[in-house]
Structure formats: C-alpha cells, structure tokens
Amino acid sequence: MPPFLPRSFYARDSLAVAPDLLGALIVRNGVVLRITEVEAYRWPGDTACHARHGRTERNAALWGPPGTAYVYLCYGIHHMLNLVTGAEGEAQAVLVRACEPVTGLAAIRRRRGGGDGPALLTGPGKVGAALDLDLSFSGRRLYERGLLEVRRGEPPVHVLAGPRVGIAYAEPAHRRMPWRFAAAGTPWVSLRRRLRAMSVSVRPTPSGA
DNA sequence: TCTACGATCTTT
DNA sequence: AAGATCGTAGAT
Numbered sequence: 001m002p003p004f005l006p007r008s009f010y011a012r013d014s015l016a017v018a019p020d021l022l023g024a025l026i027v028r029n030g031v032v033l034r035i036t037e038v039e040a041y042r043w044p045g046d047t048a049c050h051a052r053h054g055r056t057e058r059n060a061a062l063w064g065p066p067g068t069a070y071v072y073l074c075y076g077i078h079h080m081l082n083l084v085t086g087a088e089g090e091a092q093a094v095l096v097r098a099c100e101p102v103t104g105l106a107a108i109r110r111r112r113g114g115g116d117g118p119a120l121l122t123g124p125g126k127v128g129a130a131l132d133l134d135l136s137f138s139g140r141r142l143y144e145r146g147l148l149e150v151r152r153g154e155p156p157v158h159v160l161a162g163p164r165v166g167i168a169y170a171e172p173a174h175r176r177m178p179w180r181f182a183a184a185g186t187p188w189v190s191l192r193r194r195l196r197a198m199s200v201s202v203r204p205t206p207s208g209a
Numbered sequence: 210t211c212t213a214c215g216a217t218c219t220t221t
Numbered sequence: 222a223a224g225a226t227c228g229t230a231g232a233t
Contacts, residue, residue, distance in 0.1 A: 058229055075217050076227030095216060125217045166216050
C-alpha cells in the first residue's frame with residue numbers, strides 16, 4: 001500500500017492542495033478509490049464556503065487542523081467528504097466530488113443496491129455513500145492508520161479547471177472562480193456537460209511530493 | 210419554536 | 222422539472 005499523504009501536504013492553501021489531490025487514494029474498509037474530481041473552498045473571500053456565517057456546531061471540523069475530515073449532511077440525504085487544508089483555525093477544505101473505484105467495487109455495488117456503470121462514483125453524494133460515511137467521520141485524521149485513510153497515488157497528466165457546482169447562493173464573483181478541478185480523460189467526472197466550458201491546463205505539482 | 214433551504218441525486 | 226429527506230441557521 002502506498003504511503004500516506006503527510007499532514008504537511010494539507011497544510012497549504014486549499015487552492016494549491018485541490019489539484020494535487022487528483023490521483024490520490026482514499027482507503028476505507030477494503031474499498032480503495034482514486035480521486036478524480038475536487039473543489040476548493042476557503043474563507044475569507046469565498047461566500048460559497050460553509051464558513052461564510054462563521055464557526056458553528058455543524059461546520060466546526062472545517063476549522064480544524066489540516067489533514068482531517070469534514071463531513072456534513074447535504075439535502076438531508078448525502079454525506080459529503082471534505083479534506084481540511086491550511087492552518088488550524090482557518091476555514092479551508094477540498095470537497096471530493098468524484099472517484100474512480102480501484103478495489104472493492106463489489107462492496108460498493110452491494111451498498112448501493114447493485115446496478116450502475118461509470119456513473120457509480122460521479123458526484124459527492126455517491127462518493128460518501130461508497131465510503132459509507134456519516135457525521136462521526138468529521139475530525140478524523142487521514143494521514144495515519146484509521147477508518148478513513150488518504151494515500152499517495154498516480155497523478156493525472158492533465159487537469160481541467162472550471163467553476164464550482166451547486167453554489168447559486170454565493171456572490172457572482174465567487175461563483176465564477178475556477179476552483180473545480182478534474183482529471184482529464186476519465187469518465188469518472190460529475191456533470192460532464194459543464195466540463196466542456198473548462199480550460200485544459202498542465203498539472204502544476206506532483207501529488208504528495 | 211418556526212421556516213426556508215441546501216457544496217445532491219433520481220425519476221418523471 | 223420536481224421530490225426525497227432532515228439538520229442547520231436565521232428569524233420570530
């Protein structure tokens with residue numbers, strides 16, 4: 001099994017961490033996923049971020065130390081996985097929006113009641129379901145042995161960047177920020193149609209180096 | 210307390 | 222185009 005992404009990997013701006021996370025592996029109870037799509041959020045200066053109303057009981061983990069998880073419930077149904085970045089006391093995180101299954105695909109299908117092709121892990125709610133997450137995962141450290149681990153993986157050659165999804169409530173300027181990143185050339189990406197407007201760029205830094 | 214609504218997904 | 226489904230935040 002590849003080494004953990006160290007705590008220091010996360011102790012940077014979420015904007016730098018987000019693209020570097022593409023290709024990394026999420027390990028959870030026999031299931032291994034490769035991250036293919038992420039979004040960066042950070043406060044201040046981003047009204048799409050959950051920290052926009054300050055520190056609350058719900059978003060407490062978002063302000064926690066880098067390299068920990070922030071899981072929240074969306075639409076009363078979906079458990080969304082964020083990886084906390086920056087320094088402790090800041091409110092920054094990277095949302096995992098899509099993954100490619102590496103191992104444990106059978107367990108994931110069972111969990112979801114069978115069926116499905118490439119749409120299996122495209123979308124943050126589906127990722128949360130595949131990893132069987134709940135709110136108790138908030139605050140867990142991801143850089144050491146545990147129920148949820150993140151390890152080094154093969155980075156994609158090219159990265160797509162574009163505006164984030166599902167943040168209509170944010171200020172227009174923040175809505176337009178190209179803080180959504182996806183590995184180019186894989187089917188493991190959500191809302192493919194909106195990817196067409198994205199610009200192709202070369203990956204800035206190697207993952208976990 | 211009450212109410213509106215969400216970093217979504219599925220079905221119609 | 223809209224329902225599922227429920228915890229949170231802001232208002233009362």
